[in-house]
Structures are given as structure tokens and as C-alpha cells.
Amino acid sequence: MTTYFGNNKFKFGLFGINCSGGCVLSEAPERWNADWDDVVKLAQMADEAGVEFVLPIARWRGLGESFVWEKSFETFTQAAALGALTKNLGMFVTAHVPLITPAFAAKAIATIDHVTKGRAGLNIVCGWNADEFAMHGVTMDGDKRYEQGLDWYKVFMKLIGGGPDFDWDSEFYHFRNMTSNPLPVQKPHPPIMSAGSSSGGQAFAAQASDIMFTTMHNYDTTRDTVTRLRALAAEHGRRPDVYVQSLVVCRPTRKEAEEYYHYFAAEHADAESLAYFKRQKDATLAKSTRSGDAAADRATVARMRETGERYPGNFPGMNPIIGTPDDIVDEMTKMHGIGLNGCALVFLNYLNELPYFVQEAMPRLERAGLREKFVMPAGRGD
Numbered sequence: 569m570t571t572y573f574g575n576n577k578f579k580f581g582l583f584g585i586n587c588s589g590g591c592v593l594s595e596a597p598e599r600w601n602a603d604w605d606d607v608v609k610l611a612q613m614a615d616e617a618g619v620e621f622v623l624p625i626a627r628w629r630g631l632g633e634s635f636v637w638e639k640s641f642e643t644f645t646q647a648a649a650l651g652a653l654t655k656n657l658g659m660f661v662t663a664h665v666p667l668i669t670p671a672f673a674a675k676a677i678a679t680i681d682h683v684t685k686g687r688a689g690l691n692i693v694c695g696w697n698a699d700e701f702a703m704h705g706v707t708m709d710g711d712k713r714y715e716q717g718l719d720w721y722k723v724f725m726k727l728i729g730g731g732p733d734f735d736w737d738s739e740f741y742h743f744r745n746m747t748s749n750p751l752p753v754q755k756p757h758p759p760i761m762s763a764g765s766s767s768g769g770q771a772f773a774a775q776a777s778d779i780m781f782t783t784m785h786n787y788d789t790t791r792d793t794v795t796r797l798r799a800l801a802a803e804h805g806r807r808p809d810v811y812v813q814s815l816v817v818c819r820p821t822r823k824e825a826e827e828y829y830h831y832f833a834a835e836h837a838d839a840e841s842l843a844y845f846k847r848q849k850d851a852t853l854a855k856s857t858r859s860g861d862a863a864a865d866r867a868t869v870a871r872m873r874e875t876g877e878r879y880p881g882n883f884p885g886m887n888p889i890i891g892t893p894d895d896i897v898d899e900m901t902k903m904h905g906i907g908l909n910g911c912a913l914v915f916l917n918y919l920n921e922l923p924y925f926v927q928e929a930m931p932r933l934e935r936a937g938l939r940e941k942f943v944m945p946a947g948r949g950d
């Protein structure tokens with residue numbers, strides 16, 4: 569387990585709070601609108617509750633014509649702003665490799681790390697939506713995106729490691745006189761995350777990340793995937809944390825939770841967003857993913873074709889955790905039992921849902937030994 573963001577056995581990030589719609593494909597009227605005042609209020613609430621980090625989504629346009637992701641705050645600037653308004657919450661930023669240079673990322677991450685006294689984190693993504701890249705005049709290469717990502721990562725790490733100026737020549741980049749100052753506060757470096765799920769994405773994450781993501785469909789396959797991902801990373805001398813993304817509905821009774829989930833994710837599902845999402849992802853699959861030689865690639869393709877198994881308002885690959893506070897704890901205990909270190913939490917409307925989760929589920933998670941009672945560390949934000 570990494571020691572980034574403390575020592576809880578099962579850690580939490582808030583996922584997608586910078587985007588309208590958050591990370592739920594729903595047209596329910598109370599869905600997340602990502603108004604700035606709400607984002608701040610939510611971040612401060614999460615900060616006081618001991619949630620480990622915010623994980624925004626880097627987006628440049630919405631899912632087709634949908635409300636979902638139509639509006640999104642940019643992640644580096646948001647992290648600096650929220651970092652100044654919180655005390656302990658980790659602040660991930662998300663960099664699209666083909667759009668952000670390593671020199672910019674190194675300086676921006678260091679800036680956020682200084683603003684927050686060591687709370688910055690970097691999610692490296694290689695992209696999947698060609699429509700967004702076209703906005704920057706950049707063409708996506710589905711086959712090479714993770715090779716470029718690894719090259720980008722090496723330059724970034726060299727920059728934030730300090731040392732003499734250097735040049736870099738590779739298939740992807742020709743950089744001259746590279747240097748960055750200040751360096752990040754966190755040593756050896758701020759945590760790096762990657763959520764690639766194709767075989768190329770997983771190979772990249774195994775070499776570059778402290779936190780990897782996988783998708784969760786059932787305990788057995790997820791346990792196998794976690795074991796496989798750790799083995800892959802071990803080949804590079806690494807032992808990353810492994811997380812999943814979870815959509816949570818927590819209510820006093822299971823019936824209430826299930827009915828609410830059905831209401832927003834089935835009755836009010838945003839089918840057009842889902843269709844756009846699948847179409848765009850399908851179009852950028854690497855040849856190796858299409859040919860499905862590796863288990864990860866077969867799973868990726870299956871996920872794109874997924875029908876019926878979960879409500880359509882539930883993002884493909886996102887694990888729904890629906891039930892009472894005790895159900896939530898049971899589920900998370902099992903997740904921890906198969907080797908997961910935490911999850912990126914999603915709620916339909918974070919501000920409506922987080923207080924009950926904090927009030928009822930968090931103390932039970934402490935009693936179950938998955939988390940410790942949160943006390944704001946002395947000196948934070950004084």
C-alpha cells in the first residue's frame with residue numbers, strides 16, 4: 569500500500585465533481601450541476617470528513633449534445649483553487665498526454681504541491697475521444713497512445729527529479745534545455761495515477777503509476793485482475809494501489825436505495841450519452857485491443873458491447889454500491905478483501921448524498937477497521 573494521503577486501509581476519492589452530470593448518465597432533475605459554490609462546499613465537506621482526495625475528469629466537451637460533461641472546470645486550475653480552500657484533501661489533476669507538455673505539467677504540479685503543502689497528485693490519461701482532440705488540432709493515434717504516454721512520463725519524472733538541464737529525443741518528442749523549478753514538495757514525487765484498462769493501458773500503468781484503476785463486475789474476476797495488475801507492476805519493481813470507481817446510493821433501507829437507483833439510472837437514464845460514449849471509445853480502440861489477444865482487451869471490448877447487465881445510467885465499468893450503511897460496509901469489506909485499496913466515489917448529487925454517507929457509513933467503516941477516525945492533522949492550513 570502506498571502512503572500517499574495517509575494510512576487508511578480503504579481510501580476514498582471524490583470522482584468527477586468538476587463536471588456537470590458528475591459521472592452518472594442520468595437526466596434526473598437533481599443531478600449534479602457542478603456549480604462552483606457547490607464544488608467548493610463539497611470539497612470542504614469532504615476535507616472535514618477525511619476523504620483522501622478529489623479526482624476530477626479532464627474534459628473539453630460534453631458527451632455529444634448531452635448535459636453530461638457539457639460543463640467542466642479545468643483540472644489544474646481547479647486543484648490550485650480548491651487546494652487553497654481546503655486543508656488536507658489530496659488534489660489530483662488530470663493531464664491528457666497529447667495536449668499538455670511534460671514541462672507544463674511539471675511546473676503546474678509543483679505549483680499546486682506548494683500551494684497545498686504537498687497534496688498534489690497527477691492522473692495521466694492518453695485519451696479516447698477524438699472529438700476533444702480535434703478541438704486542439706491534434707489527431708489521436710489509438711495504437712500509439714500509451715507508448716507516447718510512457719515517453720511523456722519519463723520526461724516528466726526527469727523534470728521533477730531535478731538535476732542538470734537535459735535534451736530529449738524520441739519517436740514522439742524533441743525537447744531542448746529541459747529544466748523545472750520549483751520542484752514538488754512531496755518526495756520522491758506526488759502520487760501518479762493511471763486508469764488505462766486495455767492491455768496497452770495496463771502495461772503503461774504498471775510502469776508509471778502509484779495508483780491503478782480497474783473495472784469491477786464481480787469479486788472473482790476483480791480479484792484475478794488485481795493479482796494480475798500487481799504481478800505486472802512487480803515486473804517493474806512497483807507495488808501500486810488498485811482502486812475501482814463506485815456509484816454509491818446509501819439509504820436507511822435497502823428498498824429505498826434500490827428504488828432511488830432505479831429511478832435515476834433506469835427510468836431517467838441518459839441513453840444518448842451512453843451511445844456517444846460507446847461510439848467514441850469504440851472508434852479509438854487500438855488494433856491490439858480489437859484483436860482481443862489479451863484478457864484486458866477482451867474485457868474492454870465486452871464492456872463496450874455491454875447491455876442490460878446494469879442500468880444504462882450506470883457508466884460502463886463503474887461498480888454500483890446500493891443499500892443501507894451496513895450494506896455499504898459489507899461491500900467495501902469484500903472489496904478490500906480481494907485486494908482493492910479504495911474507490912473513487914460517485915453520487916448522483918454529491919452534496920445531497922455525501923452527508924448521510926459521512927454520518928452513517930464512515931463510522932461503520934471505522935468500526936470495521938477499514939478506516940480510522942479522521943482528525944485534521946495539526947498544522948494543516950494554519
Ligand SMILES: Cc1cc2nc3c(=O)[nH]c(=O)nc-3n(C[C@H](O)[C@H](O)[C@H](O)COP(=O)(O)O)c2cc1C
Binds near residue numbers: 627662763764912
Ligand atoms: C478513474 C478514472 C478516471 C479517468 N479520468 C479520465 C479523464 O480525466 N480524462 C479522460 O480522457 N479519460 C479518463 N479516464 C479514461 C482512462 O484514461 C482510459 O482511457 C479508460 O479507462 C479506458 O482504458 P484504455 O485507454 O486502456 O482503453 C478515466 C478512467 C477512470 C477509470
